[in-house]
């Protein structure tokens with residue numbers, strides 16, 4: 001009786017039943033609505049939800065291409081151990097995959113730009129197809145556990161099937177020899193973000209002529225996405241890869257939300273030209289490139305710092321390289337008490353999340369060409385802002401406090417601000 005009361009307390013019912021169900025419905029419906037919001041020439045047809053032969057061929061070709069690249073003989077690397085101690089295997093080669101795919105797309109579009117227009121006009125059906133593929137994958141993951149997770153972390157609170165569907169039930173499921181999270185997120189999600197942006201730009205050019213504002217919007221995102229492929233190893237150490245299970249949030253998010261929401265501005269500009277002058281486009285381009293570069297520098301500083309620490313550990317010589325960080329202790333997944341450092345120099349001494357600050361500035365830069373159309377092109381910034389603030393307050397800081405304890409508190413007193421010194 002007491003167990004039942006705890007299980008069905010208001011908080012649990014909200015957390016495990018109501019919120020995931022509403023979010024699921026809201027996001028899935030929004031993903032379709034965005035296609036109509038961006039292109040007023042489209043009209044809603046129920047059968048679009050099931051796709052058409054064009055959309056199925058296109059989506060299956062994209063998936064097969066990504067699968068092929070995860071089977072080419074690139075090096076396998078072990079990801080960092082997640083809190084449960086598992087070290088998943090990932091396939092490298094992201095940089096080459098990005099360059100070959102983008103070059104191929106540009107070559108095909110140069111010969112047949114009409115193809116981009118066709119893809120643009122079939123976006124509603126393509127999203128219908130992606131929704132079916134993504135939802136089927138999530139059903140598969142929640143019902144037929146892949147079982148390749150010996151000892152892996154499983155959902156602790158299996159209180160609701162909706163919650164498990166939403167958050168996933170296995171940490172590192174594998175399918176046809178691939179890590180499901182690597183396939184769906186960096187390989188398909190990031191790549192669709194990139195190629196849809198280019199496709200919409202070419203479609204806009206073909207239909208309405210060259211648009212400098214649209215060009216800058218796509219160019220900045222291309223540089224940003226390339227950076228993500230260039231720093232592939234960084235991705236393996238992120239929350240999503242280390243701590244989140246493969247479910248609707250991550251897999252549907254990458255397979256549907258990224259191609260429809262992350263690309264929305266480029267999609268929107270096909271029908272809503274920016275009319276931005278070359279002068280302003282150049283200024284925005286310069287600011288955006290600087291912000292992306294600085295975001296890269298912040299991430300690279302941490303990566304280099306951690307590499308130096310690892311090297312020191314391997315050489316067993318504390319004095320070989322002197323990192324400017326404060327020492328902190330934590331318990332490794334195998335129970336061993338370890339020591340590491342938290343960086344307090346460079347950007348990491350200015351504020352704790354300068355990488356997020358520059359990411360947001362870059363986002364503002366590539367959204368600016370759409371400013372004349374009101375809120376539409378600001379949606380991505382608003383979403384990212386909420387995602388990053390939530391991430392810092394409720395995920396990253398909670399994780400770091402749990403992991404480093406008093407060491408983390410000491411670090412926070414030395415570097416008290418998160419995004420902007422003296423402000424937040």
Ligand SMILES: NC(=O)C1=CN([C@@H]2O[C@H](COP(=O)(O)OP(=O)(O)OC[C@H]3O[C@@H](n4cnc5c(N)ncnc54)[C@H](OP(=O)(O)O)[C@@H]3O)[C@@H](O)[C@H]2O)C=CC1
Pocket residue numbers: 237238239295299302341342343344348353355356359384387391396399400403
């Ligand atoms: N476009 C998008 O949708 C999104 C993009 N991003 C981008 O992805 C990139 C990675 O983001 P994310 O992984 O969230 O965050 P970070 O790269 O900031 O990584 C956070 C982790 O770094 C470690 N850390 C924190 N402070 C220090 C320090 N002072 N010295 C050394 N290590 C430290 C901690 O992990 P530990 O100590 O355990 O290693 C912490 O959990 C960013 O550039 C971000 O802007 C992020 C989210 C969404």
Ligand SMILES: CC(C)CCC[C@@H](C)[C@H]1CC[C@H]2C3=CC=C4C[C@@H](O)CC[C@]4(C)[C@H]3CC[C@]12C
Pocket residue numbers: 027185186189190227228238240248249250252253254257258
């Ligand atoms: C269901 C949705 C409302 C939520 C979407 C969930 C995920 C698709 C996204 C959550 C975090 C996102 C990312 C984090 C960090 C990244 C590094 C950056 O360099 C490239 C983008 C990304 C991989 C980004 C991709 C989407 C998420 C995984």
